[in-house]
Amino acid sequence: MNHPAARVCITCLLFSIAFSTPVLAWNRATHMVTGAIAYQEMKASSPATVARIVVLLRQHPEYKQRWASKLNDASLSEDDRDQYLFMLAARWPDDIRGNVYDHPTWHYINYVYAPQQGIARTDTMLATGENILEAFEQNKQIVRSNVPDSTKAIALCWLFHLSGDVHQPLHATALIDNQFPAGDRGGNLFKIKVMMSSQTINLHSFWDGMLLGDDDFQAARNLAVLARQTVRREQLPQLGKTDIGSWSKESFQLAQDNAYRSNTLAAGTDQEGAILPPDYVATVKPIAQRQMVLAGYRLADELTADFTN
Template sequence: MNRFGWLSRLLLITSLSTAAYAWNRPTHMVTGAIAYRELQTNSPQTLARVVTILRQHPDYAAMWSDKLNASTLSEDERNQYLFMLAARWPDDIRGNAHDHPSWHYINYVYAPQQGIARTDTMLATGENILQAFALNQHIVRSDAPDSAKAIALCWLFHLAGDVHMPLHTAALVDQQFPQGDRGGNLFKIKVLMSAQTINLHSFWDGMLLGEDDYQAASNLAIQIHHAVSRNQLSQLGSADIAIWSKESFQLAQDNAYRSNTLTAGTDQEGAVLPADYVATVKPIAQRQVALAGYRLADELVSDVRH
């Protein structure tokens, strides 16, 4: 069978993928903090309006109020923390009425054994991240009540982070994973020989930060904001999430999977990552988080009416 006939069969497969986290909650908080700092400097009117909208979120009292009213936080820190909590909210409400598992990713086909890496085709998963972003963007720009806009803003915050995580744009398809590896969730690895077996997606999720608190996320946001400035990111001119997703898909191929040279292990015994893997991909992850934060800030300036 030629490779295009094989691809046609592949695209009839309904993905078995379960929803996966793209960056962990603390890393999403960092993206929110970077966007906050950008708006604080470049568009304080937008910042004030977003804060006003987020305070009308239906879950504000139940999920956020106690955290935000901690006596140790200044007003500025409370507002930044609100951005952080908004960015992680779609992961915090997994399983409830507002949850949309397929919104967090898109499965572009990466089938290197067949010479295929396509962004014009994907494994079927339901409504994907591109469609979800457009839907919530429309709500934010509409005359919907602020409570509805607050939910939509949380999704824009979160999806802007998700789409910059390379493994949320790729499905590796090969002999080991004929129905796709679920964005690295089935791709078993170890960081060290003595370490426990985890999956590649989880490794990327938690690579930058594991502490789930305001100060740790704020500190990392400051570090990344200083380390990766806007003038280092020539691709910032693009405001199209489809382009963002294709950038991430290329990073997945070249760096997450190392051009198909990375070896997957089994559930019982993950394959040990190359010795230089962590040092090589960590700066890429930091750059992607910075890029997500800057792009989110720019998106908010475009979408939110003052």
């Protein structure tokens, strides 16, 4: 019911709750796929931009520490190395959790979904510090500025990564209800089981890992090729929306309609997750795949614009 008292309660909650959510989304392997999709798109449409980005990423402060040994694999061609660098850049913000470059609140935005009170709003959010929208714009300005290349390389990694994160529906959502009065942290507190025999996990982790579990270069590259063949640009009219605010609102709607199934999906407990409906995986996996591909296409378009303007 939509009582005034309930609205007051939710409004107070919105302005009083602040927390950080230690989440990874998508998983590292899926971020690598979005980086590969962007690389493959740009290699065909803007190879000069790819070359400029590769030069910048090689100036990253952690290039030698984290990436050089992987990229020096003798089995990789020069093209493989450049593509692999895009993939490593896309996952880097998850690889550096807890170090000086980490920004935990940059990965998400908590738009309020409080279906029991009839509230689903993108003009109000739970307070978390700098969110994904602010972080994206901040790093885009750095890439377009005259700062040192090493600083641009860090900002590029964040643009790669946040382009992926914002397309994971549960990175745009805070479910608030009787079970989660302070929010479910983008599904991190929402306990489920895929089948009766499965272990209890959270809904966020399920969405993170449903597309690819292996963060091997070949596996991620091959999925990127297949995904581009399966979901082509002409099938995605929403590519016309070029601002991250619109992307986040798309994800918020997908979370409501599909991740939470219009508030019909049941949550369990830490000890016993609620079993997902029999058709849930088959229904949401194509949505997740489309979001992954959309993220890769949009990243390619964003990077092309950043280095053209």
